[in-house]
Amino acid sequence: MMKIGIDAMGGDFAPETVVMGAISASSKIGSDSKIVLFGDKAQIETILEREKCPLDTFEIVPTTEVISMSDHPTQAFTKKSNSSITVGFNYLAAGKIDGFASAGNTGAMMVGCMYAVKQVEGVIRPAISSSLPTINGHSLILLDVGLNVDCKPEVLYQYGIIGSIYAKRVLHINNPRVALLNIGEEKEKGNNASKTTHEMMEGTKDFNFVGNIEAKHLFTGEVADVVVCDGFVGNTILKQSEGIYEIAVREGIKGTYFDNFNYENVGGTPVLGINAPVIIGHGCSSAKAICNMILQTEKTIRGNIGSELREILSK
Amino acid sequence: MMKIGIDAMGGDFAPETVVMGAISASSKIGSDSKIVLFGDKAQIETILEREKCPLDTFEIVPTTEVISMSDHPTQAFTKKSNSSITVGFNYLAAGKIDGFASAGNTGAMMVGCMYAVKQVEGVIRPAISSSLPTINGHSLILLDVGLNVDCKPEVLYQYGIIGSIYAKRVLHINNPRVALLNIGEEKEKGNNASKTTHEMMEGTKDFNFVGNIEAKHLFTGEVADVVVCDGFVGNTILKQSEGIYEIAVREGIKGTYFDNFNYENVGGTPVLGINAPVIIGHGCSSAKAICNMILQTEKTIRGNIGSELREILSK
Numbered sequence: 112m113m114k115i116g117i118d119a120m121g122g123d124f125a126p127e128t129v130v131m132g133a134i135s136a137s138s139k140i141g142s143d144s145k146i147v148l149f150g151d152k153a154q155i156e157t158i159l160e161r162e163k164c165p166l167d168t169f170e171i172v173p174t175t176e177v178i179s180m181s182d183h184p185t186q187a188f189t190k191k192s193n194s195s196i197t198v199g200f201n202y203l204a205a206g207k208i209d210g211f212a213s214a215g216n217t218g219a220m221m222v223g224c225m226y227a228v229k230q231v232e233g234v235i236r237p238a239i240s241s242s243l244p245t246i247n248g249h250s251l252i253l254l255d256v257g258l259n260v261d262c263k264p265e266v267l268y269q270y271g272i273i274g275s276i277y278a279k280r281v282l283h284i285n286n287p288r289v290a291l292l293n294i295g296e297e298k299e300k301g302n303n304a305s306k307t308t309h310e311m312m313e314g315t316k317d318f319n320f321v322g323n324i325e326a327k328h329l330f331t332g333e334v335a336d337v338v339v340c341d342g343f344v345g346n347t348i349l350k351q352s353e354g355i356y357e358i359a360v361r362e363g364i365k366g367t368y369f370d371n372f373n374y375e376n377v378g379g380t381p382v383l384g385i386n387a388p389v390i391i392g393h394g395c396s397s398a399k400a401i402c403n404m405i406l407q408t409e410k411t412i413r414g415n416i417g418s419e420l421r422e423i424l425s426k
Numbered sequence: 427m428m429k430i431g432i433d434a435m436g437g438d439f440a441p442e443t444v445v446m447g448a449i450s451a452s453s454k455i456g457s458d459s460k461i462v463l464f465g466d467k468a469q470i471e472t473i474l475e476r477e478k479c480p481l482d483t484f485e486i487v488p489t490t491e492v493i494s495m496s497d498h499p500t501q502a503f504t505k506k507s508n509s510s511i512t513v514g515f516n517y518l519a520a521g522k523i524d525g526f527a528s529a530g531n532t533g534a535m536m537v538g539c540m541y542a543v544k545q546v547e548g549v550i551r552p553a554i555s556s557s558l559p560t561i562n563g564h565s566l567i568l569l570d571v572g573l574n575v576d577c578k579p580e581v582l583y584q585y586g587i588i589g590s591i592y593a594k595r596v597l598h599i600n601n602p603r604v605a606l607l608n609i610g611e612e613k614e615k616g617n618n619a620s621k622t623t624h625e626m627m628e629g630t631k632d633f634n635f636v637g638n639i640e641a642k643h644l645f646t647g648e649v650a651d652v653v654v655c656d657g658f659v660g661n662t663i664l665k666q667s668e669g670i671y672e673i674a675v676r677e678g679i680k681g682t683y684f685d686n687f688n689y690e691n692v693g694g695t696p697v698l699g700i701n702a703p704v705i706i707g708h709g710c711s712s713a714k715a716i717c718n719m720i721l722q723t724e725k726t727i728r729g730n731i732g733s734e735l736r737e738i739l740s741k
Contacts, residue, residue, distance in 0.1 A: 246673055257609060260617035294572060294661040302575035302658045326662045327669035343617045346609040347641045347659055351666050354642035358561055358683055367677045 112145055114170070115408050116208035119150030120177045120195040121215025122396045126150050129214070130158040132401025137168050139402070140409050147208050149174050149195040174198045177215075180394060184218025188226070196220065200227035203387050210412040212379060212404050214392030221258070221382070221391075228385045231417055233424030236266050237384035238273060238342075239391065241349050244371030245332030252278050253329075254383065255342040256349050262341035264307040267291070268315075272423055273383045273416075274337035275318035281381075281414035282336075290324035290335035292344060298323065304341065317423060330368075378403030381411050384420070388412045427460055429485070430723050431523035434465030435492045435510040436530025437711045441465050444529070445473040447716025452483050454717070455724050462523050464489050464510040489513045495709060499533025503541070511535065515542035518702050525727040527694060527719050529707030536573070536697070536706075543700045546732055548739030551581050552699035553588060553657075554706065556664050559686030560647030567593050568607075568644075569698065570657040571664050577656035579622040582606070583630075587738055588698045588731075589652035590633035596696075596729035597651075605639035605650035607659060613638065619656065632738060645683075693718030696726050699735070703727045 117133055119126045133146050140146070148155055152173040159166055176194040178187040188197055196213055200223035203211045213220055230237050240254035254274050259266060271289045278287035291309055293301045298309050300323065312320040321335055326348060328334045340348070356372030370376075378400055379390040388411040392404040432448055434441045448461050455461065463470055467488040474481055491509040493502040503512055511528055515538035518526045528535055539545075545552050555569035569589050574581060586604045593602035606624055608616045613624050615638065627635040636650055641663060643649045655663070671687030685691075690712055694705040703726040707719040 246676065260609065292662070294575065294658055294665070302656075305658070326666035327672070329666065330669050330673055341617075343609055343620070344659055344662055347607065347663065348666060350609070351641035351644065351663060354645050355670055357642065358645055361561065362682045362684075364679055364682060367679060368673055369677075 113141070113143055113409070113412055114145055114147050114208040115140070115405060115412065116147045116149060116199050116202055116211040117405060118195045118199055118211070118213030118215055119148040119155055120174070121213035122392065122401070123180070123394055124396075125215070126154050127158065128396060128398045129401050130155055131162070131398035132396070133169060133405060134159075134162055134164050135398060135402040136405035139406060144409055145170060146405060147172060147202075149199045151175070172198060172202065178219045180216055182216055182219065184216060184222045187216070188219045188222040196223060199223075203389070204228055210388035210390070210408045212390035212392060212408040214379070214394060214396040214401065214404065217391055217394075220389065224382050224385050224389050228387045228389060230385050231420050231424065234273070234384040234420070235269055237382055238270050239380045240274065240277065240383055241345070241380055242377055243329060243352065244368070245330055246368055247332040249332050250282070251329060251332060251335060252282070252337045253345050253348060254337075254339060255345050256380065257342045257346035260341060260343040262304060264304055264311055267304065267308040267339050267341065268311045269384070270339045271312055271315070271318050271320065271337070273420060274339060276416050276419050276423075277381070277383055277414065278336050280416055280419065281410050284336050286319050287336040288321040288334070289318045289337045289339065290321050292326065292338050292340035293323035294325065296323050296325060375400040376403060378407045381407070383416070386417055428456070428458055428724070428727055429460055429462050429523040430455065430720060430727065431462045431464060431514050431517055431526040432720060433510045433514055433526070433528030433530055434463040434470055435489070436528035437707065437716070438495070438709055439711075440530070441469050442473065443711060443713045444716050445470055446477070446713035447711070448484060448720060449474075449477055449479050450713060450717040451720035454721060459724055460485060461720060462487060462517070464514045466490070487513060487517065493531045493534045495531055497531055497534065499531060499537045502531070503534045503537040511538060514538075518704070519543055525703035525705070525723045527705035527707060527723040529694070529709060529711040529716060529719065532706055532709075535704065539697050539700050539704050543702045543704060545700050546735050546739065549588070549699040549735070550584055552697055553585050554695045554697055555589065555592065556660070556695055557692055558644060558667065559683070560645055561683055562647040564647050565597070566644060566647065566650060567597070567652045568660050568663060569652075569654060570660050571695065572657045572661035575656060575658040577619060579619055579626055582619065582623040582654050582656065583626045584699070585654045586627055586630070586633045586635065586652070588735060589654060591731050591734050591738075592696070592698055592729065593651050595731055595734065596725050599651050601634050602651040603636040603649070604633045604652040604654065605636050607641065607653050607655035608638035609640065611638050611640060690715040691718060693722045696722070698731065701732055703731075
């Protein structure tokens with residue numbers, strides 16, 4: 112049985128939206144999967160009863176503390192040892208669940224990733240990634256989107272490996288095209304980091320490098336499946352997309368491609384390069400966003416990225 | 427009489443679109459302004475006659491050579507001494523015209539800026555800027571958008587000064603709000619360069635610093651009038667906007683805010699921090715784009731940015 116660990120106390124509207132999202136996800140996951148909720152047992156069960164949802168739909172791991180959005184990540188993770196996030200990570204590190212997701216305190220989630228789960232041996236810096244919708248109905252993996260804001264070329268190179276494995280094993284893209292985000296298509300374009308990274312990537316056998324991509328071609332899907340950039344640039348691209356979505360909503364533009372920029376449809380941000388699947392959700396997640404976060408966690412667990420990453424890096 | 431110098435041979439469809447754009451602009455500029463066309467006199471006059479445009483609408487400075495898009499910028503600028511771009515810059519440096527604009531070879535234009543016009547004393551690195559439309563009907567100045575891709579904090583700080591003067595004197599914004607592009611609103615967020623820059627900008631009396639801005643708030647117009655970032659990030663933001671516009675066109679979304687992302691409405695990119703107004707147009711400029719480039723050049727000349735910049739930097 113595959114166990115998908117979910118922080119029931121994470122997010123601005125927890126546990127209400129998390130439990131509602133989990134109920135919705137429970138009918139969509141595989142028959143060999145089970146959602147494990149970490150949180151206040153009484154509160155969770157009250158919602159399940161109200162919704163007439165059988166209590167055995169979920170496994171519940173009762174926890175008594177909550178790391179709030181304003182808590183200091185490192186301190187809270189250590190001191191609130193019976194919090195849903197800390198207990199969840201302990202379960203994950205011990206192999207009692209196969210993946211863990213939360214829409215709660217992002218900093219505390221990263222502390223859990225680095226100290227409880229740890230990075231895969233050989234990975235210089237883990238990354239967080241995001242899935243951008245493309246106009247041809249597919250999506251593109253962008254990494255890093257905010258974890259490492261000053262990336263050395265060696266780190267960007269590894270993101271090519273990590274992103275490629277994710278696209279192959281989780282998104283089932285055959286021989287994914289990996290591009291380097293740059294301000295020109297020619298190899299001599301860019302800043303110091305992108306020029307050196309291009310040299311390192313050119314001719315690599317670790318992934319299918321297709322060259323530079325400019326931001327105007329991100330959304331066509333014609334150039335790349337995986338786009339590598341430093342976390343400052345990646346986060347800026349992501350936030351600009353969010354801004355575009357908000358404008359489309361304000362302008363009343365519906366039923367178009369721009370609907371896909373709605374974060375609710377994406378669900379969460381996988382942390383890549385660590386020893387177990389972890390997904391970080393949006394703080395203000397709705398039940399729909401939580402449902403998608405859970406489904407994404409299931410897909411990421413099935414992808415079993417770690418094994419291939421360890422293999423390539425140990426070469 | 428204010429003289430607006432225009433490279434009639436610059437751009438993919440020159441001189442046709444340039445002359446057509448100039449005819450269109452000639453009725454829109456002030457009565458104290460005159461457009462000076464640099465290029466092949468016979469070709470220019472053939473178009474004017476065909477359009478039944480009086481020959482004295484423009485001053486024509488005949489040139490015999492053209493710097494093509496594929497020419498090496500520095501070599502071509504020097505060797506093609508009778509090219510429209512080189513002659514135009516000579517006129518600008520000698521004060522025989524008040525500003526110069528071209529949709530031709532961008533590299534050669536930058537060579538002209540650096541060697542013929544030169545940067546204002548005290549400016550570490552000039553910038554190129556772009557005007558982004560905001561949803562409240564105004565626009566926002568973004569700089570740098572591609573000239574300096576590895577910016578030191580001192581350079582970013584000066585961009586705050588330069589952008590503020592441009593917004594005040596060319597866009598007539600009173601006490602323009604200057605923000606630093608960052609991946610969070612809190613001052614401790616960002617990469618090394620943005621953190622140090624924030625420290626330098628905080629409490630400055632050189633411009634009205636309003637703190638960090640995230641890319642999702644660029645288009646609302648609610649946070650800032652001027653946004654400072656390094657050229658790699660600025661160019662990426664600009665190209666992502668171009669990509670969004672192309673998608674809106676493909677999706678058949680018309681009559682909305684996204685129409686404003688059409689570069690034709692903007693016309694060109696001012697080079698800021700140099701001793702005279704220079705505007706670089708889009709290579710594939712249409713007549714409409716050229717017309718807007720000319721109008722923007724006129725506005726920039728009237729702004730007389732250089733005098734205030736020299737004053738602040740000499741303090």
